Amino acid sequence: xxxxxxxxxxxxxxxxxxxxxxxxxxxxxxxxxxxxxxxxxxxxxxxxxxxxxxxxxxxxxxxxxxxxxxxxxxxxxxxxxxxxxxxxxxxxxxxxxxxxxxxxxxxxxxxxxxxxxxxxxxxxxxxxxxxxxxxxxxxxxxxxxxxxxxxxxxxxxxxxxxxxxxxxxxxxxxxxxxxxxxxxxxxxxxxxxxxxxxxxxxxxxxxxxxxxxxxxxxxxxxxxxxxxxxxxxxxxxxxxxxxxxxxxxxxxxxxxxxxxxxxxxxxxxxxxxxxxxxxxxxxxxxxxxxxxxxxxxxxxxxxxxxxxxxxxxxxxxxxxxxxxxxxxxx
Numbered sequence: 001x002x003x004x005x006x007x008x009x010x011x012x013x014x015x016x017x018x019x020x021x022x023x024x025x026x027x028x029x030x031x032x033x034x035x036x037x038x039x040x041x042x043x044x045x046x047x048x049x050x051x052x053x054x055x056x057x058x059x060x061x062x063x064x065x066x067x068x069x070x071x072x073x074x075x076x077x078x079x080x081x082x083x084x085x086x087x088x089x090x091x092x093x094x095x096x097x098x099x100x101x102x103x104x105x106x107x108x109x110x111x112x113x114x115x116x117x118x119x120x121x122x123x124x125x126x127x128x129x130x131x132x133x134x135x136x137x138x139x140x141x142x143x144x145x146x147x148x149x150x151x152x153x154x155x156x157x158x159x160x161x162x163x164x165x166x167x168x169x170x171x172x173x174x175x176x177x178x179x180x181x182x183x184x185x186x187x188x189x190x191x192x193x194x195x196x197x198x199x200x201x202x203x204x205x206x207x208x209x210x211x212x213x214x215x216x217x218x219x220x221x222x223x224x225x226x227x228x229x230x231x232x233x234x235x236x237x238x239x240x241x242x243x244x245x246x247x248x249x250x251x252x253x254x255x256x257x258x259x260x261x262x263x264x265x266x267x268x269x270x271x272x273x274x275x276x277x278x279x280x281x282x283x284x285x286x287x288x289x290x291x292x293x294x295x296x297x298x299x300x301x302x303x304x305x306x307x308x309x310x311x312x313x314x315x316x317x318x319x320x321x322x323x324x325x326x327x328x329x330x
Contacts, residue, residue, distance in 0.1 A: 001054050001310050009223045011271045015299035017311045018271075022224050022301065025050035034233035038108050046114045047225060047303045055309055062119050063309050065124035066090045072164075074156045076136070077148035083134040084153060085112040087123040088162055094165035097128040097172070097329040100154050100186075100198075104303070105179030106207075107138050107146045113237040117178065118204075118318075122174065125322035128329065129166050131157055135182075139239035144202025146238070147249050150175075151189045158196060170329050172200040174321075176244035176305055177226075177274070178234070179267075180206030184281075185249045187261050195199055200328035201264040204305050204322050205274050208281040209253040210245035216275035223271050226302035231273060253280045263291040265324040267317050272302040295320055 002016030003023050011019070028045035036044070053063050067087045076082035080237040099122055112119065112132035123130040135149035152174060160281065161168040175183040180203040187198050211217070212228055221228040239245060250257035264285055268278040275296070275311040282294040297304065308314035 006264060010220060010224065011301065013299050014301070015313070017241050018307075018313075019305060020054060021047065021050050021167070021307055021310055024054050025225060028053060032230070033109065034230050038112055038137070038237055042109045042137075046209055048114050048117060048306065051117070051307050051310055053202045060309065063120055067120065067121035067123045074153060076152045077145060080136065080149070082136070082149050083154065084120070085279060086130040087119050087130040087132070088165065089123055089127050089129070092129075094126050095162065095167035096165055097126070097170035097325075098157050098161050098164070098166035099126065099130045099172045099174050099202075099325065100157050101130050101132045102135065102150050102173070102175030102179030102182045103132065104175070105137075106231065107143075107178045107238040108234050109137070112180075117141075117308070118176065118317070119184060121306075121308060122322065122325070124207045125318060126325045126329070128325065129164055129278045131164070142240045143238050143244045144247070144249055146178070147182055147185055147189075151186050154186045154190065154198065169201055169272060172202065172328060173198045174202035174204070174325075174327055175206070175300065176204040178207055180204045181208060181250070181252065184208075184252055184258075184261070184264070184310070188248070188256060188258070191260050197260075197262050200262055200325055202267070202325060203281075204267045204317075204321070205269050205272055205302055206252075206266070206278060206281065207250070207274060208277040210251045211277070212256075214276035217273045218277070220271055220273045223273060223301060226273060253277060253284050258285050258290060259288040261285065261290045262307055263293075263328065265293045265321060266295070267305065268294070268296040269300045269302050269304050270296060270298045271300065276300065293324055
C-alpha cells in the first residue's frame with residue numbers, strides 16, 4: 001500500500017506508505033481538528049481509522065495479538081475513577097512484567113482504543129501486561145490533571161500488580177506524544193515522591209518543551225497529522241494559563257530536573273514539529289547521566305508508531321521498543 005501522489009511541500013521526504021495513510025486520513029477527516037470543539041474533535045476519524053480503511057480496501061487483516069483484553073477502574077487524582085484497559089499475553093506465566101502506557105492526543109483527544117495497535121504490539125512482542133490509561137482530558141480537566149492521573153496509574157501498578165498477574169518489581173512506563181511526555185514525568189514524580197522508579201521509560205515522539213519555534217517546528221509547521229496550529233490548540237485547551245507551559249512537567253528540556261531517571265528509549269519521527277525537542281531531551285538526559293537509546297526514523301510523520309501494518313519504519317520502531325523493554329525486564 002503506497003501513494004503515487006507527489007510529495008507534499010511539508011513532507012518532501014515522506015515515504016509512499018506513510019503518505020498513503022496521511023491521504024486516507026485527510027479523506028476520512030478533512031476538517032482540521034483545531035477548527036472543531038474538543039468534543040467534536042474526539043469524534044473525528046483517527047489515524048487508526050485511516051490504517052483500518054486502507055487495510056480493509058486491500059483485503060489485509062487488521063493487526064491482532066494473542067492477548068486477553070479486560071478493563072478495570074482505578075482511583076486517579078482527586079479520587080476520580082479512571083478506566084484502564086489491560087492487555088494480558090495469553091502465553092505468559094504470572095507474574096509478568098507490566099508496562100503502564102499513556103496514549104497521545106495533546107491531552108485533549110485520543111483514547112486507549114485509538115492507540116490500541118501500539119498496546120497490542122507491545123504486549124505481543126514483550127510478553128508484558130500492558131495497562132493503557134484512559135486519563136482525563138482537557139478542557140474539561142485542565143493541567144496538571146492528566147499528569148496526576150498518569151502518576152496514580154503507575155502508583156497503582158506498583159502497589160497492585162499482583163491483582164493483574166503482574167510483577168511489581170518489573171514495571172515500565174511508555175507513551176506517545178503527550179503520553180511520551182507523561183512517561184518521563186511519571187518517573188520524575190516517582191523519584192520526587194519516594195516511589196520506586198520504573199525499570200525503563202519508552203518515550204515515543206514526546207512533547208518535551210514549551211518552544212513552538214524550534215528548527216523542526218519551523219520546518220514542519222504545516223505538517224500532517226501534527227502541526228503548529230494543532231499543538232497551539234492542544235496547549236490552549238490543557239493549560240490553565242500560558243505559564244503552565246513553563247512547568248517542569250511540560251518543559252522537560254528547559255526546566256525539569258531529569259537526574260536519576262531510569263534508562264530511557266526515545267523514538268522519533270523526522271516529519272514532526274516535535275523532532276527537535278526529542279533530540280534536546282536526549283541530550284539533556286545524557287548530560288545528567290541517564291542512559292538513553294535514541295532512534296530517528298526518516299520519511300515518517302508523528303503518529304507513525306502504531307501504523308506497522310502499513311509503514312515499515314513503524315515495524316522497525318516496534319521491534320526496537322520491544323527489544324529495549326525485554327532487556328530491561330531481564
